[in-house]
Amino acid sequence: MNPPLSATAETVFDEYAIGARPRPAAEIGELTESFIAGMLAEKPRFLGFPANMDFRFSELAGVLDIFVNNPGDPRSADKAGISSKPMECAVVDAVARLANGAPDETYGYIAAAGSEANLFGLDRGCTALPAARIYCSSAAHYSIRKAARLMRRELVVVDADPTGRMDPAALAATCRRDAGRGAIVVATLSTTMTGAVDDVDAIIAAASPAGEVYVHLDAALGGLIVPFTEYGPTWGFARPEVGSIAISMHKALGTPVVCALALCRAGLVHTAVEGDYVGATDATLGCSRSGLAAVLLWYALAGKGLSGLEADAHTALATAAYAERALAAAGTHPLRHPASVTVVFDRPADAVCRRYHLATEGDRAHVITLPHVREAMIDELCLAITEQRGM
Template structure:
């Protein structure tokens, strides 16, 4: 696909890519509509061998479930609550929640969860649970925390304390301890990240809990958007997630590690943090979710993918992604690009190449560094191709 800049989607431009899809007063010819969609699909498929920089696993296929496009599936309210419309996929949603809860060292009978629209929604849900439990607490996070946490704090009208990172990219627990000492007695709601956006750093939850203790009761929301389907298959498999009593909630973006045609995430929390009540008689369902009506199709697709792979398949995905990350470090180092990677991460950071290379491979960039994310669709040949382009004579010259 062309980038937004190439398509002219910039401030002040009167024309954009949307003009090609403008909807008029009268129907377009059916053939033209299908041609437009087919072209859109072809362009996205053509980009798959170059999609290296952003956390979305493209290794999936759901074409055998095309019949889902002709039905309406609406999960209204809590997954374990019946509702009057009864056109939901809640049994599948519950199965997905239970499986991932166990992967996160939780007990399904003691955990509340649902399939939400995004990791940002799941972060907002978890922070709302923590701030409801500790209404006087501030929210603490590191400078590397996903920006959705800033939005959540703003929406909740809560004070956000942003702390520096240590030399490894993790939250500076000494800075956290200092901040919490100043807020003694208020409690602390702390966001820990399993895979920070740019460097893939994994915060030390044990150290965070100890550092925040001077504020009083500690509630940790774990943003495991990327790491939630990777870390369980590392040496931290039995100690992450709900294994730590202070972890009250989790967010896991399922389209990142698993691979989905639509963004979706699991919002999980300890069941005692949720009050279930019928919110609208006309619906008839209890509802502690943020979305109320939720895409039942996402639950069906998640159930299908997880049933097809099983936990063993998830582990195979994770191990392949970690192995590819190791290969990327070796290959990028041989190319003189100064790569850096955290041990349990599938994000590899390296020196930022020319802009045309960043665009071709959809590299995420920050300052003088770029990164790739070695999700299961990423092959060693894709990394080889990236390095060949970078080392090509004249590669530093920006191409039009």
């Protein structure tokens, strides 16, 4: 049963109700324009959730009049032949290099969301280590719990330290009890609430008493930020224990649709033709996938190049450092990992949280300084916090 809706929410849904008869075109146009205007009005105050709003794809409007479906593996031809697979392959190859992987040794595809990419990576790990349990920190994204449940695999939740990083000592203690089973460990690059970046080297060492270690990197937010920090040369596939990576592309890059990259070492997949009527090999979870997402990602990455991604990351990190200083001056006790664009601070009044779309957990809130966030937006937030406190 769906939860009850407030009277306001019911009114909003009623406004978009679809009836038996077609609505007049003018009415549909008016509702659409109102929706767009309402969303754009929130953009200058969108501070607490990981989605870069700094993009423009209007030149691709013509794609909306085309059905673009990418069935099966990106490098496999299919009978329909109306796809954006060449663009998808270019995106996968570019990000594989960014993750210290060789394109010809990396399998990847554009998934519907980071949760699917996490499920794909953990499925590869569970296939490689059939007796192993899955380990994640208490700060890991909740999609890890879903994935473990779907695969009927036991999940061990390990304590995180006060900053949100997985505690290697706690991981080692439980892995010693699992000697010989192996360990599938989820390391997070920018945790949901605190933006912490797990120490992958320490995690691998801590898990080794269990035997063979498979690491899945949930780099949903950090995947396009961390490569341009001190961790750049050593993250991702630089460590042989890292078998798979999930990166939510709409977060740091910015797209009008949710999408993610699911990457793994090519040796972990064994492709075969799964449906003769399609005629494509398929190791993906999604089978048919959005070709539109591939077009959007290729367009954005081709226009930026890796140098543009790097500039965006440095700008976002600089804004995060500015936010940390400004929030400290506002007396909110901020916390930030040096390689993260997430700044955690004391939770302000509910009215401030709602106005600036702040994510909250207990008595703390956070801002995420993706490229659309400017210093002036941080200043406005700090002013609102101090004004509310003075009331």
